[in-house]
Amino acid sequence: MKLTTFLFFLGCAFALPTTNIDPIPRPTITNFTYFGAGCPSGTVSTALYAINSTTGSYQVYTYLDSFTPWAGPHFAIKDSRKICTVNLEVGIAQGWKVRTNNGGSDVKGYLMLLDEKVTGTWRANYSFASATTGSISSIAAVSFAGPFVGIFIKHADAEGQGVVSPCGGGTLNVEHQVRLSSAGSTYSGYIGPDPGPDELKWTVVSGVEVLRC
C-alpha cells in the first residue's frame, strides 16, 4: 500500500506542468573510422553508455583489440609503439553540444615490462574537427615503469578542461598512442605463460557531458 501511495505521488509530480526545463537529449555515435599501426582492420569498436541521462552524463568506450606494445631484446622497435587514430561521429540535438575528457580518461590494457629499465607512456589526444569554443585539444596521459607483467587499469588526468563539440555535434578525433622504451634492458629471466587474446585487449573510457549551446 505504501508503494502504491508513493507511485501515485511520483506520478503527480511528473504530471505537474512545471516542465519549463527541457529534458537533456541523448548523444549518439553514428559512425566511426580508424587507422594506424595500433589498429589493423576489424580490431576497434566503440560504445556509448548512459551514466545519468537526467544530468546528461555519458561515457564513451573505445576497445582496441590489437594495441599491446612489446619491448625487449626479442622485439623490433616498431613493436614498441602503437598508434591508432579513431574518428567518431558524435551527434546531439540542435541547441546542445558535448564535452569530453574533462575528467580525464580511464585506460585498461596489458603490458609486459620485464625489468625496471622498461618504461612507457600511454596518451590519448582528443579534438573536435571545426570546434569553435574552448581549447583545440585535450590530452590524457599516464606513464609506466617495470617490472610489471599483466593487466593494468589506470586513471589518466586530463590536461585542461576537455574538448567541446560544435553545437549539434561533430567529428571527435582521438589519437591513441602507447610507447615503450627498453634502453639498457637485458632481461632474460622468467617471462611467464603467453597471455590469452582477451587479456591483450585495451579499453579506453572517457566521460561525455551534454551541455546547452
Ligand SMILES: *[C@@H]1O[C@H](CO)[C@@H](O)[C@H](O)[C@H]1NC(C)=O
Ligand atoms: C562513415 O565514415 C566514413 C568515412 O568518413 C564514410 O566513408 C562512410 O560512408 C560512413 N558510413 C556511414 C554509414 O555513414
Ligand SMILES: *[C@@H]1O[C@H](CO)[C@@H](O)[C@H](O)[C@H]1NC(C)=O
Ligand atoms: C541522476 O542525477 C539526478 C540529479 O542529480 C539524481 O537525482 C538521480 O538520482 C541520478 N540518477 C542516477 C541513476 O544516478
Ligand SMILES: *[C@@H]1O[C@H](CO)[C@@H](O)[C@H](O)[C@H]1NC(C)=O
Ligand atoms: C593533439 O591533436 C591536435 C589536433 O590534431 C594537434 O593540433 C596537437 O598538436 C596534438 N597534440 C599533441 C601533443 O600531439
